[in-house]
Amino acid sequence: MALSKGAAEAAEIVRNYDGPKIRVMEVCGTHTHEIFRLGIRQMLPESIELISGPGCPVCVTPVGYIDEAVMLALEKGVKIFTFGDLIRVPGTKKSLADAHSEGAEVQIVYSPMDALDYAKAHPEEEVCFLSVGFETTTPGSVIALRNAISEKVENFSLLTANKIMEPAYLALKGSADAFLYPGHVSTMTGMEVYRKIAKEWQISGVVTGFTTSEIVTALATVVRRVEEVRAGERESFAENCYPSVVTEEGSPAARKLVDKYMEPCDTEWRGLGIIPGSGMKLRDEFSKYDARVRFQLPKVQGKASPACRCGEVLRGLIRPMDCKIYGNACTPEHPVGACMVSSEGACSAYYKYGDTLKLK
Numbered sequence: 001m002a003l004s005k006g007a008a009e010a011a012e013i014v015r016n017y018d019g020p021k022i023r024v025m026e027v028c029g030t031h032t033h034e035i036f037r038l039g040i041r042q043m044l045p046e047s048i049e050l051i052s053g054p055g056c057p058v059c060v061t062p063v064g065y066i067d068e069a070v071m072l073a074l075e076k077g078v079k080i081f082t083f084g085d086l087i088r089v090p091g092t093k094k095s096l097a098d099a100h101s102e103g104a105e106v107q108i109v110y111s112p113m114d115a116l117d118y119a120k121a122h123p124e125e126e127v128c129f130l131s132v133g134f135e136t137t138t139p140g141s142v143i144a145l146r147n148a149i150s151e152k153v154e155n156f157s158l159l160t161a162n163k164i165m166e167p168a169y170l171a172l173k174g175s176a177d178a179f180l181y182p183g184h185v186s187t188m189t190g191m192e193v194y195r196k197i198a199k200e201w202q203i204s205g206v207v208t209g210f211t212t213s214e215i216v217t218a219l220a221t222v223v224r225r226v227e228e229v230r231a232g233e234r235e236s237f238a239e240n241c242y243p244s245v246v247t248e249e250g251s252p253a254a255r256k257l258v259d260k261y262m263e264p265c266d267t268e269w270r271g272l273g274i275i276p277g278s279g280m281k282l283r284d285e286f287s288k289y290d291a292r293v294r295f296q297l298p299k300v301q302g303k304a305s306p307a308c309r310c311g312e313v314l315r316g317l318i319r320p321m322d323c324k325i326y327g328n329a330c331t332p333e334h335p336v337g338a339c340m341v342s343s344e345g346a347c348s349a350y351y352k353y354g355d356t357l358k359l360k
Ligand code: SF4
Pocket: 307, 308, 309, 310, 311, 313, 320, 323, 324, 325, 326, 327, 330, 331, 335, 336, 337, 338, 339, 340, 341, 347
């Protein structure tokens, strides 16, 4: 693909960098996949290391959440609506796909509104939408909830595992010299959050999009800024290499809408444990739409396969192929961990593209 003059210059900066190693964490699973797919890894010198981070919503959803969803489906007779990837994520004993094969009602949808439409058309059934994801997807769940309330739909609920990225950056501080911040999430948060964490916590990163030009421009920006940090010219940085889409303020309207129905809570991330204030739960006044309250779910402590090292992959501590069962017991056809299930997962990206790149 032909690059613009500016992107070609950026690519040269990246290709020719031969200073002390720079570690860059791709927060977003879509970046992980696009960097592989576009062949950007092949152009990187050894002095730039890319690490996959925790930005795949399915990957960071803990095992206990899958167990709760399975319990709703199998024991409480609730019809579950979910985005596709979640259905194959293993729970402690079974996945939602296993529950479905045992007779549970589980349906894949592309929007929470599809679940709400089903609930309206089938008032005799209990309908629950699995509300997972980051700042980008949470407003969709909230709009469905708002409509359910205004239209007096009584058989609709949410099982929430929505997450906020900002506390995760703090939890991951020190994992890399800079983050590649997620383009989609940044449309909601805006740049303000990154400027704040750069100033208060000296956490650095660059927001970028998903084309070759956008990604290499971001990597070149990381190289230049890290050199400045190392030279003592600045303490940290927050740069926007996706200005056509990401603004300073993000989407205050979407944040205000979410804030009306949800509030922050402590929540568990697969591999990262409980991160204070990193989750979103329904406010008490909407608890009748909260599946945990509505169906009186007990506290569930999920247990991942002892062989699975997704947690270390999500923290950038190991690469997928360092997991002993990568590519043998754990494949996209038979995933043992969430990172091999999701189309945004690091293990599935390495499995899909790694052989081509002769990654060892
Ligand atoms: S290869 Fe499979 S089991 Fe190992 S870390 Fe990746 S997803 Fe988990």
